[in-house]
Amino acid sequence: MASSVRAGERLRRALGPGAELEAAGLPRELRARLETALRKRKAAEGEGDGEDPRPLVPFRLLRELHEHLREQGSPLFLHELLEGSEIYLPEVVRPPRNPELVARLERIKVQLANEEYNRITRNICQAPRRSGTLADFGRQVRSVKAVVISIFNFIITVAAAFTCTFLGSQYIFSEMAARVLAAVIVASVVGLAELYIMVRAMEGELGEL
Structure with a gap:
């Protein structure tokens, strides 16, 4: 001062x-x-x-x-x-720092750095232990099974839509070409909708692998 x-x-x-x-x-x-x-x-x-x-x-x-x-x-x-x-303005002379306090602060810094490193690498260290287990294999099998079932349901749904439209259109159209065209259009619309739903479901299943 x-x-x-x-x-x-x-x-x-x-x-x-x-x-x-x-x-x-x-x-x-x-x-x-x-x-x-x-x-x-x-x-x-x-x-x-x-x-x-x-x-x-x-x-x-x-x-x-x-x-x-x-x-x-x-x-x-x-x-x-x-x-x-x-x-x-006289020069402010800072008192020398206590060596014991400095050593204690250094130990605390090292401890905090180790805790932060362990927290960051915790998931990385646990990932290899979880991979390749029977639980992972079972989950992958269930995912593939779900994809196969989705494809099978897609084929059945499109075929059923085509068949129902073809048989039901006989009361509207007398010509075979018109009945087939109507069945193809309805089956295409149902197939696109089912394909969209199936792709979204497959993305979710593959994202969990």
Whole structure:
């Protein structure tokens, strides 16, 4: 969490001899603390670690400075003094992870992965045990038997439709050709309907094999 700012050149100049903050009549204690915070810049420059050498000024000092300027009715505003300054955001240092916790999480991940693998391969492993059994053979035989019965029923149905139409049409048509044509038409319609039903039934039977 941010608690200070990196002071810019504008704020450092304002604390110099005869500068704006000196004319504002800062309390001696407040001025001393501000100068102490700004003098830390020299120490930061000597570290040579590549960090920003600008000094850090705590927010509480800036609040006190702002309150003093407002009480004195100074024409100098705090945002003017902070020109060129930046809020300092310290780097968050994450604590090292507990090795025991890391090892436990890894074991849980491995266990979950094994359970997921077993769940996915359960049907694959059981499929070879079910294939080739007597139950499968009996089911296939029943399916073939059902197909044969369907074909036999189709032939019987078409033949019965043809025969009934041929015998019944003698009361309507006197000519043999007309009776045969009528019987063929009726047998064809019945055969197509029966064929459609038989094909749908065969698809269902073959889908179970």
